[in-house]
Amino acid sequence: MTRPAHLVLARKYRPLKFAEVVEQTTAVRALQNAALEDRIGSAYLFFGPRGVGKTTIARILARRVNCTNPQQGEPCNECESCRSIIDGRSLDVIEIDAASNRRIEDVRELRENVKFQPMNSKRKVYIIDEVHMLTTESFNALLKTLEEPPEHAAFVLATTELNKVPETILSRCQVFTFRKVPLHRVQEYLAEICRNENIEAENDALFWIARKGDGSVRDSLSFLEQAISFCGNKVTAEKVRELAGVYPLELFLQLTGLLLDPATPAQELATPVMEIFDQGGDLNRFIWDYLDHLRILRYIRSGVEDSDFLGIPGSQIQNIKSTALEFDPSRISLIFDEIHGLLTTAFFLKLRNSYESRILIEMELLKIHDRLKKPSVSGLLSKIQKLSVSLAGQDARRSEDLMADLQEDPPGPSQSGPGSKPESTGQARKESSSAAGKPENPAQTGTGGLSGSAGNDSIPIEDELQKQFLGTMVDPDSVPNEPEE
Ligand SMILES: [Zn+2]
Helix, strand or coil, X not given: CCCCXXXXXXXXXXXXXXXXCCXXXXXXXXXXXXXXXXXXXXXXXXXXXXXXXXXXXXXHHHHHHHCCCCECCECCCCCHHHHHHHCCCCCCEEEEECCCCCCHHHHHHHHHHHCCCCCCCCCEXXXXXXXXXXXXXXXXXXXXXXXXXXXXXXXXXXECCHHHCCHHHHCCXXXXXXXXXXXXXXXXXXXXXXXXXXXXXXXXXXXXXXXXXXXXXXXXXXXXXXXXXXXXXXXXXXXXXXXXXXXXXXXXXXXXXXXXXXXXXXXXXXXXXXXXXXXXXXXXHHHHHHHHHHHHHHHHHCCCCCHHHHCCCHHHHHHHHHHHHHCCHHHHHHHHHHHHHHHHHHXXXXXXXXHHHHHHHHHHHHHHHHHHHCCCHHHHHHHHHHHHXXXXXXXXXXXXXXXXXXXXXXXXXXCCCCCCCCCCCHHHHHHHHHHHHCCCCXXXXXXXXXXXXXXXXXXXXXXXXXXXXXXXCCCHHHCCCCCCC
16 A cells, blocks of 8 residues: 555644543543533643643543533534534634743733633633743743632643743643653554554554654654655664664674673774774764663663663563673673773764764773773682682692691690790790781792682682772783693
């Protein structure tokens, strides 16, 4: 089936009834109840992000209030009053965009007009969009009307910035908060519309469209429309990603893999960056998206698989799960910190072109790669742990030897070690033997200290080491190799 020649989805599917609104159940229920009980207030304030249904609900409310044949909580959308409001020719429902009518004169005019009875309706409904844009003077004038509204008038103020609306205005209104629509809800809604329109769309494609819409149904629909123009009747994830400028997952995974592999040749590190550069892609954007990717990896590594929360389709989470689980979280965090620092630098430098960005990014990747070659604290700790286990074995053997030596020695006044001379006092011998066991002999320091602590349950060696090493990077050349086992 071919698409209608002119398709404006956002308009075509604009809800005409409360029940058709996606989410926003609190506001919808409260307003429907008020309508049913015939106690619609004189002033409402709808607050929330753009494109989530504030104006739509205000219009449905205006129709329900004036409908001559209401269907329970809904307007009939067929009577003359409903039709005239839908067609935008009603003289009693007045929509004002405060962004372009913010002057005191505009509000004065409103104050004059509000006094007159409605022409053909029960109530005059004023819908003032972007109300936070009004000047202080205008707000004061509006406040006077809100303080003593004529019985035949109702106001619906809508805003995206509640903090810019004076407290005096707020105190005169019933305030409803509208929320961003969850990604999966938008995705479901888009799927429904595609079925209606006979558009074949992949689930992941709809996910990316919903993500691009950022919780706004209206923006998501506009983007769906673009996607349909771009893809035709078969909307694929790959094409939508391209249209939305989302870089492929494989590119980010590749970059992380290259960074974490100590054997990666210097030039190869730049492969993913070069790919974007050659395609004329936005490198700064790529780096931002890479930060987001690292965040996702880090969460998946910790067992998070919530697609809405992570911002990628469920199928992709499954794709990277096995890879993510192999990553050392501290290394992912290290890459994140470095890349974040890079973005800060790039921001201050106000780079002129992508070649300049490329230079910064390439050098940063080399630096990160070098840092990652050094053992991480967790890697080091596991090495030390292995070492201490193997030394504990040696230590046990050594104590057996010691016992054997003691039994051969003639009985003396003290329990001295095998090297001590009988003429020294017991106390002195103890001190000298303990001193000899620790700092004076560097070759034995590590082994003696480790085995001693490992044998002593009261000092958990790994905890202590973690404290000591936390946040430090260690030069691999100064770390002794593990002993042969
Ligand atoms: Zn009606």
